[in-house]
Amino acid sequence: MTSDAASEETSLAQLEARYLRSEAIMVAVLNSISAHIAVLDQTGTIIAVNEGWKHFASAQSGDSEAETYVGENYLTVLAQARGDDAAEAPLAHAGITRVLRGEIPSYSLEYPCFTPDEQLWFLMQVTPLQHPDGGVVVAHIDITTRKHEELRKDLFISLASHELKTPLTSLRLLAQLVLRRSAKAGYTDLVPQLETLGAQTETLARIVNELMDVSRLNSDQSALLRTIFDIKETVNEVINHWEAEAADHHFRVAEAPACQVHGDRDRIHQVLMQLLGNAATFSPPESSVEVGIVCNAEEVLVSVRDEGIGIDPSHHEQIFEPFYQVAEFREKRPGMGMGLYLARQIVQRHGGRIWVKSARDAGATFTFTLPLAG
Incomplete structure (x- = not known):
């Protein structure tokens, strides 16, 4: 063997050793995380899980060799879920699917889990897998104490x-x-x-x-009374209310076809009352408040746009949290900061999402989604 060949062989061995060490470190990091983690490929098939996932599966079944579903399609597992733990399975299925398709950057869902001894609570977080082939990382975090x-x-x-x-x-x-x-x-x-x-x-x-x-x-004392209704009719009812309450503003609905949704009409009415009320409160007299309705194959998007003082991006996530208020807005709308939190809770219980796009002195657009009827 020549010296060059020996040197090349040594280099390859060193590279392989570094790769194996790096891989071992990544596995160790994954197993050190207490959350139950599964890695899914672009089809939704589970390709890897951490020790937290394995331990929870064993504890649930009482079998140290319990099924971890590696090699199975997690979306199929969710679609076939039955029993007390299955109520949120359709929402989890839809959220993971949307992240896999690149339709949303991430997805979160809180759900109960019933073990033989107690009821636990978990937060499922889905984020894209940073890999050329795609996929997602699904983490289930125990939030029972919280x-x-x-x-x-x-x-x-x-x-x-x-x-x-x-x-x-x-x-x-x-x-x-x-x-x-x-x-x-x-x-x-x-x-x-x-x-x-x-x-x-x-x-x-x-x-x-x-x-x-x-x-x-x-406390789940307020069950959703789901019916099929035209979202545009509900929007018009709310606009009629605010045209009388805030006559110094101009309310209008952008041109949109009739759109049938499946949900609790009164609760969605409540969400719209909150969003249009905020739009009128935080925008100047004679300004416009426009409601947009867009129907696609699976859901309807309802947006409320105003020409008001806007919201700094640093507050975009917090304003949907309970008791959170932007300090400079308190005088305009006294309260405890529960309105947008309630709106988010209602929308999420329908399987939808709500978010805001805004900047200081540039108005705000609040958008939420609802499942279509059918």
Whole structure:
């Protein structure tokens, strides 16, 4: 063997050793993550799982040799899922499919998991696999502790809001009665103060109602009453309301065909009320608020665009979180920051998505999706 050949062989051996070491490190990293992780190829077939995935499968079945589904199509597994754990399987299937197709950059879903001993909660996160052949990484993260804390918080909110509702109703009626009698008796100097009292009472009532709504949604006490309805008719109803409430704005619906969706009409009405109300509140008088409706093969996209003060991109994700408010907006719309959180919860329970595109001083466009009927 010549010295050149020996040197080349040594180099190849070193490269192979480095490759094997790098591969071993990647496997070790994957196995060090507590989340249950599966790697899917572009068809949805599971090509690799970590130790967390294997351990959970074993714990679920009580069999150390439990099926990990490596080599099987995860989308098929989800499509065939049955039982208590299968309620969110269609949503998981749709989310993974959309990420695989490149239609969305990522997907998240919270779901319950019923073991023989307890109910667990997981957050499924789907992200694209950074590989020329495509695919996705699916991670299931245990959020049981967080959900238990949320349930305790929701119980407190439910009890507190119910205790506040009865005296608040009495206060609202009393404020209205005193205002009418003061105006009739000619006590005009009291009218502005009483009107302020009435307005603040209405704000407090709205906050309490939002808290009760959040409690019902989070505790699954408010089941969706799904029907088939024309989304454009619902949009027109909401626009009619806001044309009377915010007459100094110009509301319109972009040209769109009738579009039948499958969902809870009242809840979608609630989402639209929130989005159009925000658009009117945070945009100047005489500006336009436009609602767009686009139907494609699988879903409808509803957008609400305004010409208002806009939202800095740094807030785009947080504004859908509970109790989050952009500090500079608080004076314009007092509250607890629950409106957009409720909107997101309602849309997600329909299997849809909601997001915002905006920049400071450039208006905002809120868009959400709903499944088509059929």
